[in-house]
Amino acid sequence: MKTKLICSLAVILTLCAVSNLVLSADDAGSGTAAPRVALFDGKNLDSWDVLKCEAVVDNSSLLIKAGNGVVQSKKKYGDFVLEFEWKALKDDKWDSGVYFRYESIPQDKPWPARYQANMRKGDEGNVGGLKGATSQGLFKNGEWNSFKLTVRGTKAEMEINGKPAWKGEGLEGPKEGYIALQSEVPGGGQCLFRNIYITELK
Numbered sequence: 131m132k133t134k135l136i137c138s139l140a141v142i143l144t145l146c147a148v149s150n151l152v153l154s155a156d157d158a159g160s161g162t163a164a165p166r167v168a169l170f171d172g173k174n175l176d177s178w179d180v181l182k183c184e185a186v187v188d189n190s191s192l193l194i195k196a197g198n199g200v201v202q203s204k205k206k207y208g209d210f211v212l213e214f215e216w217k218a219l220k221d222d223k224w225d226s227g228v229y230f231r232y233e234s235i236p237q238d239k240p241w242p243a244r245y246q247a248n249m250r251k252g253d254e255g256n257v258g259g260l261k262g263a264t265s266q267g268l269f270k271n272g273e274w275n276s277f278k279l280t281v282r283g284t285k286a287e288m289e290i291n292g293k294p295a296w297k298g299e300g301l302e303g304p305k306e307g308y309i310a311l312q313s314e315v316p317g318g319g320q321c322l323f324r325n326i327y328i329t330e331l332k
Contacts (some may be wrong), residue, residue, distance in 0.1 A: 162331075162332050163211070163329050163330070163331050163332070164329060164330040164331075164332065165329070166327050166328070166329045167327065167328055167329070167330075168326070168327055169203065169309075169326040169327065169328050170192050170214075170323065170324070170325075170326035172187065172190030172191065172324060172325075173187065173190075174187065175187065175192070175201070177203060177204055177205075178201045178202060178203060178204060178311075179201075179202045179203075179204055180199070180201050180202075181199045181200050181201075181202055181235070182197055182198060182199025182200070182240055183195075183196060183197030183198060183199035183200065183201070183313075183315065184196040184197050185201045188322065190324060191217075191322040191323060191324040192311065192322065192323040192324065192326070193320065193322055193323075194226075194311065194312070194313040194315060194320060195315070195320075196315055197315060198240040198315060198316055199240050199241075199312075200229065200235070200240070200241055200242075200310035200311060200312045201310060201311040201312075202308050202309070202310040203308050203309040203310065205308075206233075206306045206307050206308055207230075207231075207306055207307070207308075207309060207328065207330060208305055208306035208330070208331075209281055209282045209283065209330070209331035209332075210280075210281055210328050210329060210330050210331055211278065211279070211280045211281075211328070211329040211331065212228070212230070212277075212278070212279045212280075212281075212309060212326075212327075212328050213276070213277070213278045213279075213325070213326070213327045213328075213329075214228070214276070214277055214323055214324070214325060214326040214327070215274050215275065215276045215277075215323070215324050215325045216249060216274070216275055216277070216321050216322060216323050216324075217272075217273065217274045217275065217321055217322045218249075218251075218271075218272075218319075218320075218321045219320045219321055219322065220318060220319070220320075221271075221272070222251065223251055223317065223318065223319055224249070224250070224251050224319045224320070224321055225249070225250040225251065225313070225314035225317060225319030226249040226250070226311070226312060226313040226314065226319060226320065226321045227246040227247060227248050227249050227250065227311075227312045228246065228247045228249070228277075228279070228309065228310070228311055228312070229241065229242045229244075229245065229246050229247075229308070229309065229310040229312060230245055230246075230247070230279070230281060230307065230308075230309050230310075231245055231281065231301060231303060231304060231305075231306070231307040232244065232245070232303070232304070232307045232308055232310075233303075233304050233307050233308070241310075241312055242308075242310065244258070244259055244303070245257055245258075245259065245260060245286075245301065246258065246312070247277065247279055247288065249321060250314075250319070254268075254269040254275070254290070255268070255269070255277060255288050255290050255295050255296075256296075257286065257288075257298060260286060260298040260299075260300055260301065261298055261299055261300045262296055262297060262298040262299060263286065263288070263296050263298030264296055265288070265290065265295035265296045268290035268291055268293055268295055269290060269291075270291065274324075275290065275291055276289075276290070276291055276292065277289070277290060278290075280331075281301070282331055283301070284299055284300060284301045284302075285297070285298065285299045285301065286298050286299075286301060309328070311323055
C-alpha cells in the first residue's frame with residue numbers, strides 16, 4: 131500500500147512538472163501582460179489630452195461635446211488589449227471611432243490617417259485598411275456595446291459584446307502609438323464612452 135502511494139505521488143509530481151513546462155512555453159510564445167489599467171474610470175480625463183474639441187464627463191461617461199478633434203491618450207502603446215463600452219446618442223447616423231497605433235495628426239486634418247476601430251452606423255467595429263477586419267450583426271442598436279480590441283505586432287482582433295468579431299493581419303506603420311477617441315460632432319454622430327481599460331502586452 132505504501133509503495134503504491136509513493137508511486138502515485140511520483141506520478142502526480144511528474145505531471146505537475148510537465149504542466150509547468152507547457153505553461154512556461156505557452157507564456158513565452160504569447161508574451162506576458164501588465165496589469166489592467168483604467169484609462170477612464172468615469173471621474174476625470176487625467177489620462178487624456180483633448181485636441182481640437184471639447185470633452186466632458188457626463189454621468190460617469192465620456193462625451194465629446196463640441197469641436198472636430200480627438201481625445202488622445204497621454205501615453206503611446208505598442209501591443210495591448212483595449213476594452214471599452216460605448217453607446218450612440220441618436221437613433222440614426224451615429225459616427226464615432228477609436229484610433230490606435232498612430233504617432234501624430236496632420237496639421238490640416240482633425241484626425242489621424244489610420245487605424246480606426248469604426249463606430250459608424252453599419253460599420254461598427256470594423257477597421258479600414260486591415261485585411262479581414264470586418265463583421266456584422268454583433269452590434270446592439272440603442273444599447274451599451276462592449277468592444278475588446280487586441281493588437282499584437284502586425285495582427286489585431288476584435289470582440290463585440292463578448293463574441294469574436296474578426297481577426298485581421300497586416301498592420302503597418304509605427305510599432306507603438308497613441309489611442310484616441312473621436313466623434314463626428316458636426317454631423318451629430320456622437321456617442322458616450324465608459325469603462326475604458328488597457329492591458330499592455332509585453
